[in-house]
């Protein structure tokens with residue numbers, strides 16, 4: 001298994017810390033709004049990462065947080081004339097609904113900042129005690145120049161960062177690069193701390209949660225490319241100070257979603273919300289996975305539509321196969337793939353093992369469709385069709401695609417029998433009517 005590590009800028013062989021386990025953490029959303037299709041990209045991609053590791057036999061401990069304490073949530077609460085928790089709860093629920101829609105699992109540990117406040121405060125306290133952080137009038141800052149390799153993840157140099165930081169005037173900080181761990185404030189929801197009533201800065205929650213949940217170094221830390229600097233850089237710096245080691249062995253970052261030549265963002269340009277997509281969500285998932293996760297995705301309505309109809313074709317072949325086997329009472333028979341199918345599977349797995357090359361894996365899904373369509377046109381191919389169906393199920397499980405096909409009902413079977421009888425008896429009008437019905441249900 002090879003994956004590209006942002007920390008070393010190299011494609012590396014994956015070696016887990018514990019033989020059969022993958023411990024991974026992905027930065028989750030700040031819950032003050034509905035997610036757009038760009039936000040859905042890590043939700044889909046890292047779900048596939050988890051699925052593939054599970055396919056390979058690993059136990060995956062997948063954690064992704066909710067930032068439920070933040071200035072944006074406070075602003076939203078004021079706007080809506082409600083409190084922060086109502087806003088956070090509403091959008092956490094909406095997030096789960098959207099994740100479900102796009103086919104991603106929601107059954108993982110999702111810690112909230114409000115639940116980990118004491119861990120976050122004690123984490124900051126230890127940084128202050130060890131001299132890596134300092135307090136000035138109720139605000140706590142991290143001393144960036146105590147970390148020798150600050151900039152290691154983003155490849156930025158302290159001198160260049162200083163150049164950029166000069167515009168920001170904060171007379172409290174010893175160094176313009178120092179970042180906030182705690183801020184004292186009277187606006188919005190606040191929490192008691194050794195430095196007064198206030199709120200934690202955004203960069204500490206993930207490291208404090210990882211420390212609390214995993215108790216040490218994790219295998220994979222993931223997130224969107226936009227988080228590399230400063231968020232992930234600051235996570236690394238804090239953990240270096242706190243635990244004297246890197247927080248994660250592998251850093252994985254997904255690219256952005258581009259719309260009208262700009263990154264899709266809530267603050268500018270056109271935004272398409274996941275909940276407003278008027279297509280089969282599996283088509284959207286296929287669209288997202290058809291670009292390699294590290295490359296940007298260029299979104300247009302046209303390309304999305306193309307993927308939606310591609311998904312319909314895949315689904316049609318799957319459904320027909322399923323029903324043919326069901327009608328022949330062949331669904332519960334176990335068969336073995338022929339060499340051609342074995343090669344398709346081999347190339348699929350190989351693609352996924354090469355830094356999660358989902359576009360190549362999807363090419364194999366299309367090859368499987370071609371293979372199956374050929375078999376559907378031939379006679380006496382139940383055994384091959386049964387093996388193909390099982391392979392579809394494997395690919396769907398890894399990619400998180402759901403065809404939603406149920407076994408035939410008694411009525412469906414009765415219509416099918418009536419259709420074959422009508423054909424036998426040359427009752428062509430009747431046969432045509434029944435055929436229409438069967439086509440409508442996707443049985444033919």
Ligand SMILES: [Zn+2]
Pocket residue numbers: 026027028206231235
């Ligand atoms: Zn984070």
